[in-house]
Amino acid sequence: MGGTADEEARERTEGYVDRTLRRDPKTKFILQKMEEIGCSVDASKFVTVEHCDDSIAGGFRPQSGVVVCQNHVQTQEEVDNLLAHELIHAYDHCRGKNLDWNDCQHHTCSEIRAASLSGDCHWLFEALRGNFGLKKQHQACVKRRAKLSIAMNPACGDADQQQKAVDDCFEKCFADTAPFDRIP
Structure with missing residues (x-):
């Protein structure tokens, strides 16, 4: 038998995140540019999947990275755009030392x-x-x-x-x- 709905949502979302990090040109480009300006990140640790209480799809936490909310994203396209959005915040945080x-x-x-x-x-x-x-x-x-x-x-x-x-x-x-x- 399958896992709980929450476990299934986590696995589905982790698959989306993995696919975005491996295949999405925009996400890969932003990560490359972050590295070029001195903010190299290990995307597999920088991006986490969580169950979120707030009605948000994800967010950027300056101290720890990007969160993708497994209970608020449904499609690969949503995750592609979400990661690009949050990585722009990470890029801004990196280049704006006093942000x-x-x-x-x-x-x-x-x-x-x-x-x-x-x-x-x-x-x-x-x-x-x-x-x-x-x-x-x-x-x-x-x-x-x-x-x-x-x-x-x-x-x-x-x-x-x-x-x-x-x-x-x-x-x-x-x-x-x-x-x-x-x-x-």
């Missing part, structure tokens, strides 16, 4: 970059979310997803303060496509 995740401006900038560069705002995922705008849809998605992410940071205050942080950071942070030459 302070409790500083709303720092956190907002990294969220804008991660939403833009990871694939989170690909037109297909936006269509699945019911967002069909054509004019500047990518930018609208990036702003929306960055605001959702910083809403969990107490340093970012209320909804008005969060919107202001996104508005203040957007132009500069959206233009920063490192480690890529352009938005992939």
Whole structure:
């Protein structure tokens, strides 16, 4: 007989993570660029799969690495985008030696970059979310997803303060496509 649903979710998610780390060009590229700027990581230890209580698919913990929430991801594509998103945060943490995740401006900038560069705002995922705008849809998605992410940071205050942080950071942070030459 099979294991519990939680054990099956863990095994499925670990398979997705392993496949992403071995095959996904974007993830491999970000890890390579992290190594080039002095932040080499052992991805098999840097990325962990956990059961998460919060309604999040994953996250970046500066002291320990990337978490993928086995109970909130369902597909390989979700894991591909999630790892790219969280690795952008890891890249930002590496290159910004004074990056302070409790500083709303720092956190907002990294969220804008991660939403833009990871694939989170690909037109297909936006269509699945019911967002069909054509004019500047990518930018609208990036702003929306960055605001959702910083809403969990107490340093970012209320909804008005969060919107202001996104508005203040957007132009500069959206233009920063490192480690890529352009938005992939």
